[in-house]
Amino acid sequence: MYTPISFALLVTSSLFCQLVTSQTHESTELHLIHRVVHPDLPVTPWAELGTVTVPSFKSISPTGSAASLSLAESLRDDLTEFSEAVDPNMQGAMYHVAIERPESEGPVSSIKACLLPSSTSANVVIHFSATGEPFAIDYSVSPVPQDGICPVTNMGSYPAHNASVVLKSPRMAPLPELRIPPPLTPEGEPVAPVPEKSFVQKYWIYMVVVLGALLISGPAEDSPSGDGKGGK
Structure with missing residues (x-):
């Protein structure tokens, strides 16, 4: 027979387990935003880049799990406004991609804006903490010169890439290998x-x-003569 206190604790524990399980197994959505900036120009406001569908946290592999990205309908119009506000070929122009958070600015990834006009594909990597919260984002485009210098191009626009998205969960660090200490004498010497x-x-x-x-x-004994003949 459960007492009122033990029954209340049992119900509370059950509700908490159901809440954690639902948060762990249900899929969620992350909204990505982007903008271009230049130190000598007014800051361009953030615009919607797209929505990433994140599966359950338990299904995300430390080595990376693929996810889908749905681009915003206003993406091309926003990119046109970006090119009018900041020419990507300008020295010092940067392109930012971030995870939108209602209370504050989320993690941001930044690359040179001059790498975008000649790029043909993009890649997004989102890193999650042990509690399932996204804490970092990496945005990159390709191809990129090996020296990282901006390619010479006359294109002054930002292309709309249907970027591939990879989700990564935390990886456990290897445990240290401890050696067995040597035996000591009563005096404390090895x-x-x-x-x-x-x-x-x-x-x-x-x-x-x-x-x-x-x-x-x-x-060893000498063996007797075997011919049986002897002279007198």
């Missing part, structure tokens, strides 16, 4: 290792047995 025995010290008993057997057997 015990000196026992010197290894030589070959004679290890097998002297067998050598004595073999030598004794040879001494007991004595010298």
Whole structure:
């Protein structure tokens, strides 16, 4: 029979487990926003980039799980406004991609705006904490010159990439391998290792047995003449 207090604790525990389970297994959505900035120009306001459908946190692999990105309907119009506000070929122009949060600005990824006009694809990596919260985002485009220098181009627009999205959960660090401490003497000094025995010290008993057997057997007797003939 449950007491009123134990019954209340049981119900509270059950509701908490159901809440954690639903948060862990239900899919959610993350809204990505973007903008372009230049230190000498007014800050361009954030615009909607798209929505990422995030599956249950338990299904996200530390090495990366693919997710889908639905681009915003106003994306092309926003990119046109970006190019009118900040030319991507201007020295110092940057392109920002962030995770939208209602209470504050979420994690932001930044790349050179000059890398966008000649790019053909984009990639987004979102990192999650152990509690399932996104805490970092990486945005990149390709191709990019190996030296990272902006390519020479006359295009002054920002392309609309249907970027691939990868979700990553935290990875456990390897545990340190601890060595067994050496044995100590009562005085606290390491015990000196026992010197290894030589070959004679290890097998002297067998050598004595073999030598004794040879001494007991004595010298080999000469065999008698086998021709049976002898002269007088």
